[in-house]
Amino acid sequence: MTDFVLTERRGAILIVTLNRPERKNAFTRDMITGLEDILRDAAEDATVRALVLTGADGTFCVGGDVKAMNEGAGRDLSLEEQRASLRARMEVSDLLHNMPKPTIAAIEGAAAGAGLSLALACDFRVSASTAKITTAFAKVGLSGDFGGTYFLTQILGAAKARELYLFSPILSGKEAETIGLVTRSVDPGAALDAALELADPLANGATVTLGRMKGNLNLAAGGGTLAEVMDLEADNHTFCTTTEDHREAAAAFVEKRKPTFKGA
Numbered sequence: 001m002t003d004f005v006l007t008e009r010r011g012a013i014l015i016v017t018l019n020r021p022e023r024k025n026a027f028t029r030d031m032i033t034g035l036e037d038i039l040r041d042a043a044e045d046a047t048v049r050a051l052v053l054t055g056a057d058g059t060f061c062v063g064g065d066v067k068a069m070n071e072g073a074g075r076d077l078s079l080e081e082q083r084a085s086l087r088a089r090m091e092v093s094d095l096l097h098n099m100p101k102p103t104i105a106a107i108e109g110a111a112a113g114a115g116l117s118l119a120l121a122c123d124f125r126v127s128a129s130t131a132k133i134t135t136a137f138a139k140v141g142l143s144g145d146f147g148g149t150y151f152l153t154q155i156l157g158a159a160k161a162r163e164l165y166l167f168s169p170i171l172s173g174k175e176a177e178t179i180g181l182v183t184r185s186v187d188p189g190a191a192l193d194a195a196l197e198l199a200d201p202l203a204n205g206a207t208v209t210l211g212r213m214k215g216n217l218n219l220a221a222g223g224g225t226l227a228e229v230m231d232l233e234a235d236n237h238t239f240c241t242t243t244e245d246h247r248e249a250a251a252a253f254v255e256k257r258k259p260t261f262k263g264a
Contacts, residue, residue, distance in 0.1 A: 026063065042099065063115040086145060092121075149161065
């Protein structure tokens, strides 16, 4: 496992930290490979019931390493090889978005470019009010990657996504909260604690059900028809009736007590 990505457990919550502070946590291939491995393991690990993604040393992530780009990194490959390599690395966004458990980004400092794309791939975003949030791509002559155009369009709508990509303004965390880009803005330095507070009831919830719920919502947001969404709802709802957590919740309801979910 690469030192560019660190992990820490807080009960059923997995904290994943992008760790390249000297470059404001800009991506390297090793970082993305390490992150992908961690996310795949977390998706399969039943003891991980929520995931918080953050960055080291007061910065979330500035995306690609523009200094390395300027030095010609990767240009020895053909365009098709570069495309295939980039597309493979972008799977980390899919893992954050489709993982069958809640994912939360805790943003301090800058979240820019593909770093912002990773935050957008998460289910929720908690940001310091003073964070600097920007798509950034237009300012470095790139069109965008890691799913940011998809996620931003889904979250804010096409018109606002066009504005934020083509003009590339820098929003504070507070401004991002006002337009619905982040779930919550908090005092500087408090984003991780606030994200963990948000993650706690999710990590102690009916994990299997939450994962199935995410599947329904992702299909609806991704253009599924009403019939397709209702088919998936029927599949997932029926499956959830077989879970231990549903039986516990039903018993707790009858017994007038709070359910204790096991995530199974």
